[in-house]
Amino acid sequence: MSAPSNNTDLRALQGPGPICAALSVLLPAGLLAFMIATFDGQAVPLVAALAFILFLQAALAARSDAVSIAIAFTGFTLGLSDASFLTMAIAGATLFLTFVLHDLSLSLRRQPAVSTEFVRGLASTTAGVIIVGWILAGAAFVIANLTVWPALVVPVAIVAVGLFVFIGLQQLIDNSESSDPKMN
Amino acid sequence: MADTNLSLTPRLIQSGTTRPRQRTPLANGCLWLSVAGLAATMLIGRPELLALTAPFLVATLATLLVHRASRPDVVLRFESRRVIEGDRVDLHVEITSDVDLPRVEVEVEFSDGLTALSATRMIGSVSKERTAVFVFAAEASRWGMADITSIRVHTVDRFGMFSSRWDFRCSESLQVVLPDHRLRRGLTPDRYRRIVGGHVSTDRGEGLELADIRPFQPGDAAKNINWRISNRRGEPWVTLRHPDQSATLVVVVDLDDDQDLDGTGTRRRATSGALALARNHLALQDRVGLLIVGRNRRWIPPELGTSHLYRLGDALVTVGNTPGASMRSYQPAPAGAIPSNAIIVAFSPLTDPLVVGLLARLRRHGNPVSVIQPRRAADRPRYPTRRWIRREDHERLTARRLAELEVAVAVERLQDRSITVIPWSEDLPAEAVIDTLRRTQESVRRTTGGRPVSA
Numbered sequence: 001m002s003a004p005s006n007n008t009d010l011r012a013l014q015g016p017g018p019i020c021a022a023l024s025v026l027l028p029a030g031l032l033a034f035m036i037a038t039f040d041g042q043a044v045p046l047v048a049a050l051a052f053i054l055f056l057q058a059a060l061a062a063r064s065d066a067v068s069i070a071i072a073f074t075g076f077t078l079g080l081s082d083a084s085f086l087t088m089a090i091a092g093a094t095l096f097l098t099f100v101l102h103d104l105s106l107s108l109r110r111q112p113a114v115s116t117e118f119v120r121g122l123a124s125t126t127a128g129v130i131i132v133g134w135i136l137a138g139a140a141f142v143i144a145n146l147t148v149w150p151a152l153v154v155p156v157a158i159v160a161v162g163l164f165v166f167i168g169l170q171q172l173i174d175n176s177e178s179s180d181p182k183m184n
Numbered sequence: 185m186a187d188t189n190l191s192l193t194p195r196l197i198q199s200g201t202t203r204p205r206q207r208t209p210l211a212n213g214c215l216w217l218s219v220a221g222l223a224a225t226m227l228i229g230r231p232e233l234l235a236l237t238a239p240f241l242v243a244t245l246a247t248l249l250v251h252r253a254s255r256p257d258v259v260l261r262f263e264s265r266r267v268i269e270g271d272r273v274d275l276h277v278e279i280t281s282d283v284d285l286p287r288v289e290v291e292v293e294f295s296d297g298l299t300a301l302s303a304t305r306m307i308g309s310v311s312k313e314r315t316a317v318f319v320f321a322a323e324a325s326r327w328g329m330a331d332i333t334s335i336r337v338h339t340v341d342r343f344g345m346f347s348s349r350w351d352f353r354c355s356e357s358l359q360v361v362l363p364d365h366r367l368r369r370g371l372t373p374d375r376y377r378r379i380v381g382g383h384v385s386t387d388r389g390e391g392l393e394l395a396d397i398r399p400f401q402p403g404d405a406a407k408n409i410n411w412r413i414s415n416r417r418g419e420p421w422v423t424l425r426h427p428d429q430s431a432t433l434v435v436v437v438d439l440d441d442d443q444d445l446d447g448t449g450t451r452r453r454a455t456s457g458a459l460a461l462a463r464n465h466l467a468l469q470d471r472v473g474l475l476i477v478g479r480n481r482r483w484i485p486p487e488l489g490t491s492h493l494y495r496l497g498d499a500l501v502t503v504g505n506t507p508g509a510s511m512r513s514y515q516p517a518p519a520g521a522i523p524s525n526a527i528i529v530a531f532s533p534l535t536d537p538l539v540v541g542l543l544a545r546l547r548r549h550g551n552p553v554s555v556i557q558p559r560r561a562a563d564r565p566r567y568p569t570r571r572w573i574r575r576e577d578h579e580r581l582t583a584r585r586l587a588e589l590e591v592a593v594a595v596e597r598l599q600d601r602s603i604t605v606i607p608w609s610e611d612l613p614a615e616a617v618i619d620t621l622r623r624t625q626e627s628v629r630r631t632t633g634g635r636p637v638s639a
Binding site: 162165 | 212213215217219220222223224228232233235245246287302304342343
């Protein structure tokens with residue numbers, strides 16, 4: 001067994017929970033403001049206001065389902081508008097970051113001491129997910145814009161990936177408790 | 185390196201609220217947003233939408249590829265099971281895992297006797313095959329038994345999709361003992377055992393202290409002849425000495441104090457004084473016994489030695505500051521088990537007639553009994569000077585007066601039976617009270633010519 005790692009920096013970041021909660025409202029609020037300013041349509045401000053209320057409620061009441069619904073609303077509005085790929089990519093990253101910050105704010109309740117190692121890991125993972133997402137989405141976007149391909153390959157691939165994810169995840173969850181002897 | 189002073193590794197018992205692996209709200213959100221995004225992309229036929237859902241999709245896929253279930257090994261270490269009140273206690277929660285655990289949340293809960301000095305919740309990471317140490321600092325704030333009521337370990341995978349929670353409770357309690365109060369002098373017994381000890385007896389016998397000289401009498405040992413005086417007097421004279429003897433002390437501690445709601449007033453002083461007296465007499469080779477009265481009555485027969493002091497301390501701490509100790513449910517004390525040559529010192533606020541009766545019974549048994557009566561500040565009369573008082577104040581004052589009257593009657597009853605009662609106010613140290621008791625006992629002995637006073 002190796003030597004224990006040092007945790008002397010644990011106090012350094014004590015108490016960032018409210019900051020994360022505030023950011024999880026401010027970030028999407030900025031996005032919603034951008035949407036209202038950019039896109040035409042009577043429904044946009046209405047849906048944006050609704051989504052903002054949900055983001056606010058999620059932050060105040062620590063409701064993750066409210067964040068999911070608010071993200072769905074925001075995405076739906078963006079989907080109906082004529083947003084460009086770049087706008088969509090930035091909006092996706094913002095919404096994902098919002099979700100991560102919201103999740104983090106739940107973990108940081110009651111003023112825990114947080115190690116910088118953990119914060120660095122989370123930041124790098126989130127950044128990695130966003131960048132890889134952009135690359136994959138970019139690749140899919142390029143392929144989809146090819147002449148014959150998009151009509152066949154992209155929808156089939158998307159459905160295949162989606163089903164794979166869904167079935168795989170459900171399988172993983174179902175087997176988790178029974179297959180691992182250490183857990184029983 | 186691991187701290188080598190942390191010798192105590194109590195067993196952690198897993199409690200029923202453990203949840204091995206669960207999907208987090210983030211996982212549910214990512215999953216449904218991914219599916220919805222993909223469906224919308226297909227239905228609307230706009231590949232731009234994929235950019236919106238891509239991070240959620242990537243996080244979900246990556247979880248499937250990277251996630252490995254693991255159960256971390258959790259070990260709790262601390263320096264000692266016994267701590268002194270006011271000391272800092274460092275609890276090291278060591279977590280080892282065979283996979284990387286990017287987010288580990290550890291939360292500890294303490295019972296009343298421990299006050300957290302640092303955050304009780306910490307979030308960190310555990311690398312594969314390495315041990316991460318989470319140090320929680322607490323102060324042993326109140327004497328008695330203190331528990332680490334729960335240790336909660338919550339792990340979340342790298343992408344925040346699956347979480348596991350293990351709840352443990354510590355199998356061992358911490359004993360928070362009172363700080364040492366050392367006495368320069370203990371009591372002077374008036375009856376001894378036939379065993380050598382640290383007290384200079386008033387009898388004559390083998391010893392070091394010079395008692396007297398007198399002409400030689402048949403039966404005197406030749407080694408006691410004082411040759412210098414014998415030469416001068418022209419006849420044999422012997423030197424008499426005081427033998428060094430030991431005694432038996434039984435400390436009676438009344439840990440009941442119905443009026444003491446926080447359990448720290450008279451109980452604390454009674455415990456502290458009893459331990460100080462026991463420590464002093466054990467150092468003088470006396471046998472010391474302990475009789476705790478109250479709900480959790482306990483009798484520890486007189487023994488010798490340092491380990492016995494720890495036994496007495498353990499008993500006082502274990503019984504003394506538990507909630508049950510404040511609830512009176514009297515059981516008869518084993519008066520017959522107390523040796524007849526034992527001197528008895530009781531620490532009691534004398535608020536309980538049953539304890540008063542017990543002390544009177546012990547005195548009738550023939551043992552010399554003294555009482556040190558810890559009094560709280562509230563015991564001193566504080567009557568309002570204004571004429572008009574509220575009804576509840578009036579009732580409270582009447583109750584207080586009645587209680588004081590009962591205590592005064594108890595003191596008088598004990599004094600009638602030749603039991604010395606020394607009041608102990610809050611501002612006096614234990615040493616001053618025990619000094620007063622010793623001087624009072626010596627004064628009584630001088631008055632009676634050293635003869636025991638009959639009950």
